[in-house]
Amino acid sequence: MRGAGAVAGSLVLLVVTAVLAASALAPAAASAGPAGRGRASADPEGTGQAKGQGSAGPARKGQDHARDIRTGPPGTPLTWGSNDRGQLGDGNTSGSGAVPGRVCGNATCTTALGAVVRVAAAGGHSVGVLDDGGVVAWGANGSGQLGDGTTTDRTTPVRVCAVGETAPCASYLKGVVAVAAGAAHSMALLTDGTVLSWGDNGQGRLGDGTPVDHRASPVRVCAVHEAVPCATYLSGVTALAAGARHSLAVRADGSVASWGLNAAGQLGDGTTQDRPVPVLVSGLTGAVSVAGGAAHSLAVGADGTVRAWGEGGALGDGVGARTGTPVRVCAVEEAVPCTSFLTGVRSVAAGAYHSLAARTDGTVVSWGDNGQGAIGDGTDLDRRVPVQVCAPDGCATKLSGVTQVAAGATGAHSLALRDDGTVRAWGLNRSGQLGDGTRTTGTFPVRVCAAGQSAPCGRLLEGVTSLAGGDTHTVALAVQSADLTASIAASPEPVANGGTLTYTIRVHNHGPTAAANVVLTDHLPGTVRYVSAATTSGHCDTPPTGATDTMTCHFGTLGRGGSASVTLAVKIRTTPGTPVTDTATATSDTPDPNPTNNTSTISTPVS
Missing domain, CATH: 2.60.40.1510 (ntegrin, alpha v. Chain A, domain 3)
Structure with missing residues (x-):
């Protein structure tokens, strides 16, 4: 098991259009029912809480027929976990928080940050999309990953600058519908389907084709296989994800573009050559969402199947050998060599060295490294094929009613959003990143506390619409009503x-x-x-x-x-x-x- 200090991976970020044409991931997979929204038929956790607080419905289209991420009311970001780089956004770098707290809305923290519609996190920083299409970020900024034109860490949110701006920026990024965050870089998807990136450019992870080591404000990502200097740019993108040192984008035709670090084959182009401009994942079609870790990548197809590429147990193919092209993820607890494969998946998330999948029946499966309990099956045994994640009260029942999963970018903690708007977390907890009021690492899920509670918490966090995991901190977007x-x-x-x-x-x-x-x-x-x-x-x-x-x-x-x-x-x-x-x-x-x-x-x- 690689330790919690390992280089970060990233959670899956967002499909922002309606479901793509129902073509399958190639090569052909075992047939499966259609992927989509679903829930467990029962509530074995016994919460007795009403359903219907899950992920938002399909994105609307504006008059210009561009994507619109505003699928629900804006909310307030809540954070918990480590704070040494200001990643909690609460105006200081002291201590850590074991229960959720509000992110500051101004430099003096007299108000809470509001009007946020999406969040992303990785490494020691966090990013949020505002309901007006602007972007804010806070936390670590040594490589310019906050995009404010500087490399100064920020303990409260700052606006991300427009393309080409230098500090102090005179104009700011707008027209954003989704964001993603890697270990030290960030990305934004615009309404026109193009992509911007900023931060660390090691191994070419910004995709601008240049050898510049970092960018403190956004640059445009080049088109697939574009010659440098780039004259055309990546377009037609519907979803983003950031691995630790690589980037992924789903295109409207169901193909996946990737760029950056490729030492483990995590770009999926059949090589181990780093790519400073996007390449296409080999043979992959019908993708609707993606996720990236430290040494692997994942894609969900419109048919609910999952492909993985890169190396390690996080591939879920029962082997974990390096592969520069996609392989099928095995079925739950399938014997190796696998003859049946995972189906019925609505979304995936990737930690550094483990993977998660939320299924259409509301259950969650996971696989990969498990030394800190990130798999959530009640053990610390590594898993090379998917296993079911347990319920908070033990493994006699399974976690249910889940609409979305996320993973701590170091691969050491995992998160699940239930359809009642509450959150479950498991894995490493030394900095309080599980949010249950303790710093006790757990091998099965715990319930995340409401803001201001202390263990044992009397109230749970509610109204959550999306989640993101950083190295040792967590961000949730909550709409209180x-x-x-x-x-x-x-x-x-x-x-x-x-x-x-x-x-x-x-x-x-x-x-x-x-x-x-x-x-x-x-x-x-x-x-x-x-x-x-x-x-x-x-x-x-x-x-x-x-x-x-x-x-x-x-x-x-x-x-x-x-x-x-x-x-x-x-x-x-x-x-x-x-x-x-x-x-x-x-x-x-x-x-x-x-x-x-x-x-x-x-x-x-x-x-």
Whole structure:
């Protein structure tokens, strides 16, 4: 097992168009059902949490028929793990975080970064696409991988410069729909299907055909087999991935272009020659997404099969011998030599020396190096063919309901996003990169905590729409949303003048995520006098007995499906025949998708 300090790989980044024509990966593979969205029929983890918080639907097309990554509402990046290079984006380089924290939205960290639609991470840096098509980055920058025109590490996000800009940049990158990150380089896919790159250019991983050792602002990636200096550029790209020192791009025709380091055959062109401009992966067609590690690459076909090339157990072919052309990944726990092969895959991810696949039934399989538990099968045994990833409570059941996988770029930790918007993580955890509040390495998945929790965590991270793994840090994009409702019941009805009327006021959180700092406000009618109040949780600020004033109750955080109630007693002081009307309103610090039902009013007859 190569150690956690090994050079990083990268997680898969993003298919941003509709599914390509359903041609199979070549050479022909065993038949399989169509790849697509799916979920497990049961929830063996017993979370009881609602479904439907998984990855976003198909990307829309704008009026110019270009790709549009804005498949869902923008969110806030959360980070956890090591922070020695500012990779948490929290304004400092001290310590590490074992639970998620918000990335700063400005240099003074007085606000959280928002309006982000995609994230990527690798090495010691992170990259985010904004909903306006701009790009921000933070963390390590020794090779210019943040793209701000400098080589200065950044503890808070900075804007990525436009092509050709030098620091201080006067204009910034725009029109971006997806990003990818390698050990010390970054890439962006533009709406027109072209690709930009910046950062370390060792082995030609930027694809611009030059011997320049690094670029601190974006350059254009050359066309396939283009002569240097390049006059034409790579186009028609639908998805990107970055390995540790190589790069991959899926094209609209289902072919895959690659460039950079090729010592292990990870470019797939049948050679071990480094390539400073893109080449085509040999014989590969029908690809819809790709992933790159330190010494291997993966591609998923529209038919749900997987091919791999490079070297090592992360190939999943049962052998691991160096191959410069794609081979089929074996079926789960298949005996070697394999006669059946992995099918039903929706997406893949690559760590440095291990691989993951999310399947259409919501389960996850993994293979490769496992000395730190990155395979998630409850052991530390290396696996040369895929095995099932266990559930958090042990390997009697399997991880389910998964829509997306990601891998720590060193290959030492793994991540899975479930369709309820929660996250599972496993593998190396010395820097807290699993996010469970501990620094205990695990061989099967743990549940990632909500922000601000401490082990053992009472609440889980929710509302996550995408994930990325760095060397020893993790980034998640979370969209927080909580639909609060308020309701009031009164007894008795009617009530006698001078009598006591009891209101039962209930606040319920319909989700999909927890509601933070829930407050109920009741402005008492002028025709009543306060008597008493009792709440099921939290506390109430109440007026003096006999007064007419405002009652404010603080319930703290209400989890999805959670509720709290107040029993409020008042004395009636009005004219018989004049009804008493009371109104209560619930609010929280979490955005509410349906604020019209936050207020409830009841009118009680007075006899």
